[in-house]
Amino acid sequence: MTAPTGPGRESVAVVIVTYNRADLLVRMLDGLAAQTHRPDVVVVVDNASTDHTAQVLAARTDLPLQVITSPDNLGGAGGFHLGTKTAYEAGYDRIWLVDDDTVxxxxxxxxxMAADEDCLMVVREDLTGALVEKSALRFDLANPLAIRPKTASVDSTYASRAEMPERVAVENVAFEGFMARRCVIDEVGLPDPSFFIFYDDVDFAVRARRSGRTIWALRDAVLVRQLDFNQQHDLSGWKGYFMYRNLFVVHLRYGENLLVRLKPLLITLAVVLLSPVRGGRAEAGNVTRAMRDAWGMRAVPGTASPRR
Structure with missing residues (x-):
């Protein structure tokens, strides 16, 4: 499927990555079918689902679906890379990245689409209508004493959507409603598939901002999360490895001074030294392996490099 053309009209591709969440995916597709601005294509990357995802997608004749079924689970990062690449190469003017558990x-x-900006973010809420937009107002890669680079978020700054201004500049995003024009990909490249999960969206946002762009979160662009917002993961488990590794990669790639780029080493040392009182060897093993692997990822790979 190729992008339609017409004077004064921008085409838009929606990219969804899904894995074994067919019932949630139904709600997302229902939400897209109800849009007052119809998307030109909906690219769905099915990450080797083993549930009834294929049947759900086959039944959706009400949407302009383009389904890509991966034989392997590429992770969220690999899925968004593949979906964005597909939409970009088909010539769409804007690409909207959304997750399968949102509506x-x-x-x-x-x-x-009414906002004439290159980079946009929705503002998320939960099923009760509470504001749960975690995009950072400040993502600090300059201060080595900032334990966490996200020092303020939309939902930590504003108590409700009603208290927000119409537009808020944010410094990182989630691929749960982020939109970019194709000119951004021309200049900064595609999402990096090597992250697998976590921080691929942060990495892309940093690259976009360093190209001179502002990312605007639009108060009136509402996206509802279907699941509780829980980013607390077992740091001794497999997700903990990716959280450590990918956080370290962002610091190594984009730290604004030597001390910030050294933070991953200091964090690794601290976790190893404290491991006897933090749960033993598993987290220490995760963080040391993460540090080693992050060092090898400190350059943006060719698969995510600028397209021209």
């Missing part, structure tokens, strides 16, 4: 309000895409 857009009927006018969400219309609000985004």
């Amino acid at each position: 857009p309000a009927p006018d969400c895409l219309a609000v985004l």
Whole structure:
């Protein structure tokens, strides 16, 4: 499927990555079908699902679906890389990245398309209507004493959507409603598939901002999360490895001074020294392996490099 053309009209591709969440995916697709601004294509990357995802997708004749079924689970990062690459190469003007556990309000895409900006972010809420937008107002890669680079987020700054201004500049995003024009990909490249999960969206946002762009979160672009927002993971488990490794990669690639780029080494040392009182050897093993592997990822790979 190729992008439609027409004077004064921008085409838009929606990219969804899904893995074994067919029932949640139904709600997301229902939300897209109800949009007042119809997407030109919906690219769905199925990450080797083993549930009834294929049947759900086959039944959706109401949407312009392009389904890519991967034989392997590429992770969220690999899925968004593949979906974005597909939409970019088909010539779409804007690409909207959304997750399978979210549902857009009927006018969400219309609000985004009405904004003449290269990089946009929705503002997420939960099923109760509470603001849960975690995009950072400040993502600090300059201060070596900042234990966590995200020092302020939308939902830590504003108590509700009503208290927000119409636009808020943010410094990182989640691929749960982020939109970019193709000119951004021309200049900064595609999402990096080597992250597998976690921080691929942060990495892309840093690259976009370093190209001179502002990322605007639009108050009136509403996306509803279907699951609880829980980013607390077992740091001694497999997700903990990726959280450590990918956080370290962001510091190694984009730290604004030597001390910030050394933070991963200091964190590794601290976790290893404290491991006897933090749960034993598993987290220490994760963090040391993460540090070793992050060092090998400190350059943006060719698969994510600029397209021209």
